[in-house]
Amino acid sequence: MYLRSAIPPVSSSIQSTDLKPSLTSQQEEHEQRKFSLLAETFQALGDASRVRIIWHLSQKEYKVGELAQALSMSQPAVSHHLRILRQLRLVKVRRDGRIAFYALDDRHIDRLLQEGIEHVEELM
Numbered sequence: 189m190y191l192r193s194a195i196p197p198v199s200s201s202i203q204s205t206d207l208k209p210s211l212t213s214q215q216e217e218h219e220q221r222k223f224s225l226l227a228e229t230f231q232a233l234g235d236a237s238r239v240r241i242i243w244h245l246s247q248k249e250y251k252v253g254e255l256a257q258a259l260s261m262s263q264p265a266v267s268h269h270l271r272i273l274r275q276l277r278l279v280k281v282r283r284d285g286r287i288a289f290y291a292l293d294d295r296h297i298d299r300l301l302q303e304g305i306e307h308v309e310e311l312m
Contacts, residue, residue: 232278233300237259237261239301241255242278242297242301244258245290245292246297249290250289250291251287251290252290277293278293278297
């Protein structure tokens with residue numbers, strides 16, 4: 189209680205908008221798009237099947253059939269999830285002739301997965 193009373197009250201003349209740096213409309217649009225994409229990424233990772241796919245792809249490249257077998261899922265279901273993950277640029281595809289190989293798009297996704305796993309393991 190003593191520490192709280194030592195802090196002077198915030199002036200009522202200062203409004204919350206005064207504390208926020210001024211953004212141009214272009215910067216505001218950029219911020220909005222950034223948080224929207226982040227929300228879409230977390231939404232995609234909210235599906236356990238997609239998290240399992242990402243975990244497998246963090247280990248090595250997979251063909252759709254191999255991934256479906258490793259996950260005990262149907263090939264169409266895996267393809268559906270991969271399409272969503274590709275649209276969000278979480279997963280990339282490499283083609284060798286007619287064969288498509290899937291892998292994580294970049295290290296950010298792997299780090300995000302590892303941080304999430306560490307968090308969950310601490311909860312267990």
